[in-house]
Amino acid sequence: MALFGKKNANYISAKETKRISKENRKITNEIEKKRNRKNIPESEYITTMKNPENVVEFDNVHTYFFTDIGTVKAVDGVSFEIPQGKTVGVVGESGCGKSVTSLSLMQLVQRPQGQTVEGEIRFNTGDKVYNIVNTPTSEMQKLRGNELSMIFQEPMTALNPVLYVGDQIAEVIRIHEKISEAEAEKRAGEMLELVGIPRDRYKEYPHQFSGGMKQRVVIAIALACRPDLIIADEPTTALDVTIQAQILEMMKELQRKFGTAIMLITHDFGVVAEICDRCMVVYAGEKIEEGSLEDIFDHREHPYTKGLFDSLPNLQDDSPRLKPIPGLMSNPMDLPSYCSFYDRCSVKCDSCKNSNPKLIEITPGHTVACSRIAQAQKEAK
Numbered sequence: 001m002a003l004f005g006k007k008n009a010n011y012i013s014a015k016e017t018k019r020i021s022k023e024n025r026k027i028t029n030e031i032e033k034k035r036n037r038k039n040i041p042e043s044e045y046i047t048t049m050k051n052p053e054n055v056v057e058f059d060n061v062h063t064y065f066f067t068d069i070g071t072v073k074a075v076d077g078v079s080f081e082i083p084q085g086k087t088v089g090v091v092g093e094s095g096c097g098k099s100v101t102s103l104s105l106m107q108l109v110q111r112p113q114g115q116t117v118e119g120e121i122r123f124n125t126g127d128k129v130y131n132i133v134n135t136p137t138s139e140m141q142k143l144r145g146n147e148l149s150m151i152f153q154e155p156m157t158a159l160n161p162v163l164y165v166g167d168q169i170a171e172v173i174r175i176h177e178k179i180s181e182a183e184a185e186k187r188a189g190e191m192l193e194l195v196g197i198p199r200d201r202y203k204e205y206p207h208q209f210s211g212g213m214k215q216r217v218v219i220a221i222a223l224a225c226r227p228d229l230i231i232a233d234e235p236t237t238a239l240d241v242t243i244q245a246q247i248l249e250m251m252k253e254l255q256r257k258f259g260t261a262i263m264l265i266t267h268d269f270g271v272v273a274e275i276c277d278r279c280m281v282v283y284a285g286e287k288i289e290e291g292s293l294e295d296i297f298d299h300r301e302h303p304y305t306k307g308l309f310d311s312l313p314n315l316q317d318d319s320p321r322l323k324p325i326p327g328l329m330s331n332p333m334d335l336p337s338y339c340s341f342y343d344r345c346s347v348k349c350d351s352c353k354n355s356n357p358k359l360i361e362i363t364p365g366h367t368v369a370c371s372r373i374a375q376a377q378k379e380a381k
Helices: 014-035 098-106 137-143 165-177 181-194 211-223 241-258 269-275 293-298 303-310 371-380
Strands: 054-067 070-083 087-091 114-124 129-131 148-151 229-233 261-266 278-283 286-292 360-363 366-368
Touching: 014 054, 014 114, 054 098, 054 261, 070 098, 070 114, 070 261, 087 098, 087 269, 098 114, 098 148, 098 229, 098 261, 148 211, 165 181, 165 211, 181 211, 211 241, 241 269, 261 269, 269 293, 278 293, 278 303, 286 293, 286 303, 360 371
Parallel strands: 070 286, 087 261, 087 278, 148 229, 229 261
Antiparallel strands: 054 070, 054 114, 114 129, 278 286, 286 366, 360 366
């Protein structure tokens, strides 16, 4: 962070800030100019999946924010996939890049400062495969809410306070399915009942619902057009434990009913254990470990993943204190060329500072990015 009026290692002069701002505006203007062209040919954004059984494939995705004081590398080379009908959890502490990863898929990163500058996000609708990074805004408007939906973590800000909740569901259906108002209202009433809300509450406003009921309405909106994928960004954070369990059980039941894949953004391993098929751990914008629930919960390898679990309360541990991970996450505007977890790692070695570790597969489907593990694996051969 720049500290003006006080010279230290982080000080940036007004002249330097002006230079950075000018360079970054030039970069974003070029990207926006290309994106805002008219009549973009399909050949630029229609592609093919590496595995047709997947609904989404992230391939070396980089999403940056070009600010007046530097470039924030919020997502820095993330690759993973979500199979059709499955749930993949994306876990990490606040600021690690989880939500920006999901917003990149929805093409909702704040522009013009925020841009996906490299990589592909392939989204499979069944009829076509879109590279979301290059997809025009007009096409994204057809996909969002229809083939691809999002459940935001705060339902009160996701709902319009001056519209009936039923009308908010019906609006999504009318936009994408071009049916009559009466038919849309009928479908909206059915969706309310599907998420456990009586149909006679159709003409009520969001403030008349509890937090858990509002989240049910948001889920009904997300599922209204039977999407292929739902992104759930901390969907139970603002709810108490009892309501959280009800929402998670309802999401599982609806997933079984519609066959919808889910990308779950969370910091809660309890939620991951309840609903996910696979789990990816993210740190400083990079994937540092991925595997099945058994891999992550019982055979985790990365020191950061172990640190996250060690920081959780344990009823079998007599220690009166929790075990937090020391230090702070690397500055995303000044990421090191070596392992970004190095300064906080309790088991670091000399090789950790030689280069940024690459992902290696330690067992089928279980990958980890750690120089120490890679060195041990190499020595064992």
